[in-house]
Each structure stands twice: as C-alpha cells, then as structure tokens.
Amino acid sequence: MSNSVDPPAGWPATEAEALAEQQRLRGLVDAGPCGPALAGLSLVAGVDVAYDDERDVVAxxxxxxxxxxxxxxxxxxxxGRISFPYLPGLLAFRELPTVLAALAGLGRTPDLVVCDGYGLAxxxxxxxASHLGVLSGLRTIGVAKTPFTFTYEQPGPERGAWTPLHDAENGEEVGRALRTRRGVKPVFVSVGHRIGLAEAVHLTLELAPAYRLPETTRKADSLCRRALSAAVERC
DNA sequence: GCGACAG
DNA sequence: ATCTTGTCGC
Structure with missing residues (x-):
C-alpha cells in the first residue's frame, strides 16, 4: 500500500515527448534467450492497472x-492520478508510473514480471512489457488478450498449440498466439526484456494451468480492482 | 481522408 | 479500461 503516487520526474506528458522517449529506450531492450537462467526463476510477479476516469484515479x-x-x-x-491519456501504442505512459510504484512496494525482487499487454509486439x-523491463531492469514478458494490430492464423484447439503473430507491415514474427485452454481463444505472448520468445511462451503456459490468462495477471487484476474501489470510496 | 487500434 | 443480464456449458 502507499499514498497517491506521482509520475517519475521528467515523465512524458505529451504525445511528442512519449514518442521521443520510446525512440530513446527501444534500443535498450534485451530480447535474447535467458538460457539456464530460466530454471532459476522462482518468483514471478503479475502487474495490472484499473481506472476510474470519472474521478481521475488509477490503481x-x-x-x-x-x-x-x-x-x-x-x-x-x-x-495515483491518471497522468496520460489512452493512446494505442503509448499505453506504457499511462500505466507504468503506478505499476512502478506498486512494484517498488514489494519486499522481494521478482525473477519475472508478467504484463497485461505487449512487449516487442x-x-x-x-x-x-519491454518498456517496464528497460526502466526496471527486470525480466518481463507481455501476455495480451487481443491481437492489437497484428495478424495470425488460428492455432490448433489443444492447450499449448501456437502460431506466429505477425506485424502486417514487415511480416516479422513479433510474438505468438498461444492456446492456454482447449477450445478457448488464444492469448498473445511477446518478449518483454531479458528473455526469448520460446521461453516466454513456455512460462505463460506454466503460469496458466487452469484458465486462459496466467494466474499472475488474474490475481493482479482482481487486486487492482479492489484497490481502486477502496481508494475511491475512501475519498 | 477514414477506420483500426494493447489497456 | 469501463458500462452491463442472462445464459450456455462443463
């Protein structure tokens, strides 16, 4: 828990500043496989955010x-207060200030952070997810619920089936559509920071043994909603 | 120019 | 994200 957080000093406030900041950070992403390090991962964190646009509150x-x-x-x-509008492609500027504050409140350092959204995709x-990874130095992956602007073929119906997620502009594989539950629509996995795509997919499957979404995001989702309700009725 | 568009 | 009832299915 904490009081109302403010964005870090110098946090972008306009679209132009945000675009410039993305250009500055994009080269700092580490997208390689983490090899043996994968076996050592034991603490995984889930982060999520909820809003009350009326009262201008974010949790x-x-x-x-x-x-x-x-x-x-x-x-x-x-x-905290909502400090940036929702603009597709600039979601990090709206969500990360409060997410960073929540992460700073943990007593231990996560070996992996699972984000609700995309990384390199x-x-x-x-x-x-990549943005958070670069700012925090933490290993991150992105698990999104919708295909955003990307294209993909439907993966097979069984759990674990996946197909590449493509950027229509250049055909690059930017992530994977992954079936975490038989017969249920896939989730969209992408690399955040300090990990490879195959590993990101492996971990997502591991963290989602029973439902479509990873337990990390399910738990973070319910907690941030409770925190928002509590904050709203307290002021 | 118009529509689409993570959460 | 958020607004929202019932309903189909395991």
Missing amino acids: AAAVLLDRHSLEVVEESTAV HPRRLGL
Whole structure:
C-alpha cells in the first residue's frame, strides 16, 4: 500500500515527448534467450492497472507468486492520478508510473514480471512489457488478450498449440498466439526484456494451468480492482 | 481522408 | 479500461 503516487520526474506528458522517449529506450531492450537462467526463476510477479476516469484515479497491483505452486507470496498496490491519456501504442505512459510504484512496494525482487499487454509486439518495438523491463531492469514478458494490430492464423484447439503473430507491415514474427485452454481463444505472448520468445511462451503456459490468462495477471487484476474501489470510496 | 487500434 | 443480464456449458 502507499499514498497517491506521482509520475517519475521528467515523465512524458505529451504525445511528442512519449514518442521521443520510446525512440530513446527501444534500443535498450534485451530480447535474447535467458538460457539456464530460466530454471532459476522462482518468483514471478503479475502487474495490472484499473481506472476510474470519472474521478481521475488509477490503481495498480503487483502480486508475487511462487512460480511452481502459484501460491501468493506477497502483494502490493499503489494509487495515483491518471497522468496520460489512452493512446494505442503509448499505453506504457499511462500505466507504468503506478505499476512502478506498486512494484517498488514489494519486499522481494521478482525473477519475472508478467504484463497485461505487449512487449516487442508493438509498432515501435517498445510495448509496455519491454518498456517496464528497460526502466526496471527486470525480466518481463507481455501476455495480451487481443491481437492489437497484428495478424495470425488460428492455432490448433489443444492447450499449448501456437502460431506466429505477425506485424502486417514487415511480416516479422513479433510474438505468438498461444492456446492456454482447449477450445478457448488464444492469448498473445511477446518478449518483454531479458528473455526469448520460446521461453516466454513456455512460462505463460506454466503460469496458466487452469484458465486462459496466467494466474499472475488474474490475481493482479482482481487486486487492482479492489484497490481502486477502496481508494475511491475512501475519498 | 477514414477506420483500426494493447489497456 | 469501463458500462452491463442472462445464459450456455462443463
């Protein structure tokens, strides 16, 4: 928990500033496989954000889980004022200030952060997962619920089936459409920072044993909604 | 120019 | 994201 957070000093406030900041950070993303490091990952965090546009309030949650048992190890929330509009391609500027505050409230450092959205699968290769990775130095992946502007073929019906997610502009594989539950629409996985795509897909499957979305995002989603309600009725 | 567009 | 009832299915 914490009081109302403000964006970090110098946080972009306009579209032009945000675009310039993305250009500055895009080259700092590490998209390589983490090799043996994958076996050592034990603390996974999920982050998510909820808004009340009427009251101009935003609440973020960071939930730390044990990678293997998926039990909650720790929770943290942060509340603030909405400091940036929703503009497709610039989502990070709206969500990250509060997410960073929630993450800072954790007593332990996550080995992986699962974001609700995209990483490298982004018009300028810096979706919120990659952006968060560069700013925090943490290993991150993005698991989104919709295909955004990308194209893909329907993966097979069985859990674990996947197909490449393509950028229509250049045909690049920017992520994968992954079936986490038999017969249920896929999620869209992309690399955030300090990890490879195959590993990101592997971990997503591991973190989503029972539902379409990873437990990390399910828990973070419910927590940030509760934090928003609490914050709104408290002021 | 118009529509689409992570959350 | 958020606004929202019932309803089909395991």
